[in-house]
Amino acid sequence: xxxxxAPMAARDARELAEKRHYMHRKPVVxxxxxxxxxxxPIGVITFGAPASRHVQIGACRAWPDIVIELNRLWxxxxxxxxxxxxxxxxxxxxxxxRIVVSYADTAAGHIGYVYRxxxxxxxxxxxxxxxxxxxxxxxxxxxxTRDAFRHGYVEKVRRKPKVRYWTTTGDRxxxxxxxxxxxxxxxxxxxxxxxxxxxxxxxxxT
Numbered sequence: 001x002x003x004x005x006a007p008m009a010a011r012d013a014r015e016l017a018e019k020r021h022y023m024h025r026k027p028v029v030x031x032x033x034x035x036x037x038x039x040x041p042i043g044v045i046t047f048g049a050p051a052s053r054h055v056q057i058g059a060c061r062a063w064p065d066i067v068i069e070l071n072r073l074w075x076x077x078x079x080x081x082x083x084x085x086x087x088x089x090x091x092x093x094x095x096x097x098r099i100v101v102s103y104a105d106t107a108a109g110h111i112g113y114v115y116r117x118x119x120x121x122x123x124x125x126x127x128x129x130x131x132x133x134x135x136x137x138x139x140x141x142x143x144x145t146r147d148a149f150r151h152g153y154v155e156k157v158r159r160k161p162k163v164r165y166w167t168t169t170g171d172r173x174x175x176x177x178x179x180x181x182x183x184x185x186x187x188x189x190x191x192x193x194x195x196x197x198x199x200x201x202x203x204x205x206t
Contacts, residue, residue: 002037002038003035003036003037004035004036004039005033005034005035005036005087005090005091006033006034006036007031007032007033007034008032008033008034008041008044009032010029010030010032012032012034012041013027013029013032013034013044013046013072014026014027014029014046016034016041016044016074017044017046017072017074020044020074021072021073021074022108023072027046027048027071027072028048028049028051028071029046029047029048030047030048030049030068031046031047031048031068031095032044032045032046032047033045033087033090033091035075035083035087042075042076042078042079043074043075043076043079043083043084043087044072044073044074045070045072045073045087045088045091046070046071046072047068047069047070047071047095047100048068048069048071049068049069050067050068050069050101051069055067055069055101057183058183058184059099059101059166059182059183059184060099060178060181060182060183061181061183062181063181066097066098066099066178067098067099067101068098068099068100068101069100069101069102069103070088070100070101070102071102073087073088073114075087082117084114084117084118085114085117085118088114088115088118089118092167092169093169095169095170096169096170097168097169097170097171097174097175097178098168098169098170098178099166099167099168099178099182100166100167100168100169101164101165101166101184102115102120102164102165102166103126103162103163103164103165104162104163104165104194105160105162106125106160106161106162106163106194106195107160110163111163111194111196112163112165112194115165116189118167119167120165120166120167121165121166121167121184121186121187122163122164122165122186122187122188122189123164123165123166123184123185123186123187124163124164124185124187124192124194125161125162125163125164125194125195126161126162126164127159127161128161160195161194161195163194164184166182166184168182
């Protein structure tokens with residue numbers, strides 16, 4: 001099998017992610033990497049600025065601009081299950097020094113096994129310190145939840161948590177400095193496992 005990993009144009013990555021990733025929405029892309037089999041794309045990883053500046057500041061108050069989110073991961077279902085982990089490692093290898101954050105969406109049945117396998121650090125889950133639940137208001141017509149109050153909503157549902165992960169890139173010394181300055185937790189998965197109120201896990205973890 002002739003597999004190659006190479007940069008992918010942002011426009012191509014957005015279109016491929018929209019078509020193949022379970023979210024079916026175009027991500028923000030500042031950097032993208034494609035997985036190719038005989039020159040045909042069978043996978044994509046995209047990186048972009050997190051949706052909230054608060055995420056960047058929380059992950060690295062000293063240098064928030066170096067925080068980037070791995071926001072889409074898709075690999076064809078006919079590939080072996082360890083392909084995602086190998087692909088992530090290859091995608092990160094050539095990146096400049098960065099703190100890379102990502103989320104596993106429990107509402108889609110994901111808790112982040114692929115990130116554990118790729119040696120990401122586990123940082124718990126969103127809203128883990130809240131005493132009261134958050135709610136999402138689902139808009140009509142398949143619009144994004146942030147547009148619910150603009151277009152009207154049809155249902156109110158309890159927000160499912162997202163499991164948080166992070167890692168660093170660069171050489172060994174750079175990764176050590178970035179890890180020391182990361183504001184996200186580095187927790188033990190076994191001592192504090194993520195919530196299990198999710199559906200049966202599917203292939204794509206991001």
